[in-house]
Amino acid sequence: MSKALSQISRADFVKTVTAFVGSVISLAIGLPAINYLIAPGLRAKQDSAWIPLGQLIDYPIGVPKPFNFTRSQVNGWEKTVSSYGVLVVRQNETQVRVFSNICTHLSCRVSWHADLQHYVSPCHDGHFDILGNVVSGPPPRPLDEFITKIEDGNLSIQFPPYKRS
Secondary structure (H helix, E strand, O other), X not given: OHHHHHOOOHXXXXXXXXXXXXXXXXXXXHHHHHHHHHHHXXXXXXXXXXXXXXXXXXXXXXXXXXXXXXXXXXXXXXXXXXXXXXXXXXXXXXXXXXXXXXXXXXXXXXXXXXXXXXXXXXXXOEEEOOOOOEEEOXXXXXXXXXXXXXXXXXXXXXXXXXXXX
């Protein structure tokens, strides 16, 4: 082995050591950079979540009450914050239904009109009853509804809503 080492010229030794050190530095910098570029695309998306809406006693029986919340979603390096609205209908002491305030026709926001006893969409005059069923207008289906849970007097909904037919 000493014969093999003695036959390597000084210039070849410097080239070999320089190539080795350069490779180590390239890996040390390159692997984290590649991970930074690829990792966001490999992350699992969080689709379902429980959103707290507060205490059940804050919602009057038989009167739809609006509630707004925001959700942030990170897609790679982009963070998007979206605003959502729901309409909470407390039917009695223990039963509550929560509907999306997005019209199923063109995604306009509906609002409760107490004088008509309907949710009304301002876009094309779509009307829904207190339980989100289509009364009149162009909406093709009822308002989307959220799964609810009540724990220790607090109301929560599972995001996203499900489509009713």
